[in-house]
Amino acid sequence: MARNELRQVVRLRSAAGFTYVTRKNRRNDPDRLVLRKYDPVARRHVTFREER
Template identity: 50%
Template sequence: MAAANKDRRPIVTLESTAGTGYRYVTKKNKVNTRERIVLKKYDPIIRRHVEFKETR
């Protein structure tokens, strides 16, 4: 039963589109969000908010 719950919310890596190589690690609900997620988050290397895209 616990294995089924982990499959629904896998761990994904979000990488900065600014090219700094900075990454965030988060979880997403695979049932509700099928496509790759894009979030606007803070990149401390360039000190501004940029888009972070999901990598595989």
């Protein structure tokens, strides 16, 4: 597999609308990614969900 096929670029968006861009391994994490990260708009840690 080529490099771009295995690790895809995903966007993580919070409820307030702030976005992080990261990569995920498609083989290890086939489901949507949910991470708890800092949101500078809300000024606290919130859950970020993967959008497609």
